[in-house]
Amino acid sequence: MSRLFITGGTLIDPERRERIDANLLVDDGVIRAFLPRGDEAPEGAKVLPAQGCFITPGFIDPHGHIDGHTYTGELSLLQGITTSVGGNCGFSPLCIGQFLRNQRSFPIHQAELVGMCALREAAGALDAFAPATPEQIEIMELLCSRALCEGAAGVSLGPGYTPGASLEEMEALCRLAKGFGRPVSIDTRMYSMTDLHSLQEAIELAEVTGCRMIISHFAYQYGVGVEYEALEMLELARERGVDMQLDSGMYKDWCSAIGSALFEPVTMRDNGIELCHLRMATGEHIGQVPDQTLYEHLRSRHPEDAVIVNTGDEEAVYAIxxxxxxxxxxxTGSYAPGEGHPQIAGSFPRYFRRMVRERRELSWEEAVYHTTLLPARVFGFERKGRLREGFDADLAVFDPETLCDCADFPGLGRPDAAPVGMRYVIVSGELAARGGKTTGVMAGRALAAGSFGHEIRA
Ligand SMILES: [Zn+2]
Structure with a gap:
């Protein structure tokens, strides 16, 4: 276990939303003490100079698809992310206990949701366009309970990928999550480009079952001219006590597998997605805009290839x-080096650059709250997202003047280019990244729900 002494930086406390001028001692994996400037380095401590830097809790990514993929974990780490919630959009390992046991040594901490698509498949509901039968729902419930018992952080629903999924089957899973005191995330359906029925459906699921419901990547779902109406619906539901939450990224263009239901011709038509909006993000045709022949070839022969959809409105990203x-x-998704969407390497630095430094939409203190304490509360990570003595020493240390994302879309640049300005990232009290490079330390742990507190509140 390392002893680290971080000197000369400014701490940002997301609980009080204020700055503290102090040196920070990290010891045995936890934040040990805030020491006055000028104090000597405690014995045996490695000094990390942080002049000109902010020191914040490590960022918590509430929506990723790292799912044990080491390279993607490293790209998250280099952004200052120290905890990621995986298993989103309905896709997860089925045996959460086994997954968590296998993740003992990883660049960052991982919590894992259990996904509806995985449960459907295991129950034999193989047709994405048909509802699960009552017998299949019973099997899904059994498997979901087992995953929650084994430490799943919650449940993820993916009706966008299984348009046939019925309200009954989603309700059954929401009730289980509620029973365990864990949240549900939902990748809402894509009925049409400007549809809000899908959001109404998610609100009703939360209202009927009493579960905490997180709308996934809000800008990708509703950042097409209906973002204000969608936010208002969410706010009205919250006002009447429905536990609605949301996550959203820093890009207007989303990315998924070309073979999925999202790229069925009828879904594309109803959502106004044309071939000219597509750009391949992985595989042999990376960077290419597919024509009809290539689209059909990829759907049938390379359904796993990822494609970026250039729709959406950039101002909606900021409004959300x-x-x-x-x-x-x-x-974030799991890709080979050089492939993917810039969100895998640029999201959090881009958030601070655009929202705070350039557009001045938020203060640093507010932005740090949104990236640390807020997700910690939503998921019940009781010992994370805070700068307090005795709490987990997951930290991001960055230069607010220079922090900048460098990732770009395939064809325009490298989607996996690491950001600049992130001086240190500390995971469980160990120096995991320095100067934009990983140190090779694998201090990330699997976070089984129950070990980080059952209570969820926000
Ligand atoms: Zn997702």
Whole structure:
């Protein structure tokens, strides 16, 4: 276990939303003490100079698809993310206990939701366009309970990928999550480009079952001219006591597998997505805009290839990030080096650059709250997202003047280019990244729900 002494930086406390001038001693994996400037380095401590830097809790990504993929974990770490919630959009490992046991040594901490699509598949509901039968729902419930017992952080619903999913099957899973005191995330349906029925459906699921409901990547779902109406619906539901939450990223263009239901011709038509909006993010045709022949070839022969959809409105991205309840997310996916969407490497630095430094939409203190304490509360990470003595020493140390994302879309740049300005990232009290490079330390742990507190509140 390392002893680290971080000197000369300014601490940002997301609980009080204030700055503290102090040196920070990290010891045995926890924040040990705030020491006055000028104090000597405690014995045996490695000094990390942080002049000109902010020191904040490590960022918590409420929506990723790292799911044990080491390279993606490293790209998150280099952004200052120290905890990621995986298993989103309905896709997760089925055996959460086994997954968590296998993740003992990883660049960052991982919590894992259990996904509806995985449960459907295991129950034999293989047709994405048909509802699960009552017998299949019973099996899904059994498997979901087992996952929650084994430490799943919650449940993720993916009706966007299984348009046939019925309200009954989603309700059954929401009730289980509620029973365990864990949240539900939902990748809402894509009925049409400007549809809000999908949001109404999610609100009703939360209202009927009493569960905490997180709308996934809000800008990707509603950042097409209906963002204000969508936020208002969410706010009205919250006012009448429905536990609605949301995560959203820093890009207007989303990314998914070309073979998925999202790219069925009818879904594309109803959502106004044309081939000219697509750009391949992985595989042999990376960077290419597919024509009809290539689209059909990829759907049938390379359904796993990822494609970026250039729709959405950039101002909507910022409007959603201004909402006081928004958690910043990456929606990161697992790709080979050089492939993917810039969200895998640029999201959090881009958030601070755009929202705070350039557009002055938020203060540093507010932005740090949105990236640390807010998600910690929503998921019940009791010992994370705070700068307090005795709490987990997951920290991001960055230069607020130079912090900048460098990732770009395939064809324009490298989607996995590491940001600049992130001086240190500390995971469990160990120096995991320094000067934009990983140190090779694997201090991330699997976070089984129950070990980080059952209570969820926000
Ligand atoms: Zn996702």
């Amino acid at each position: 990030q201004r909402y006081p309840q928004t958690m910043v997310s990456t929606d």
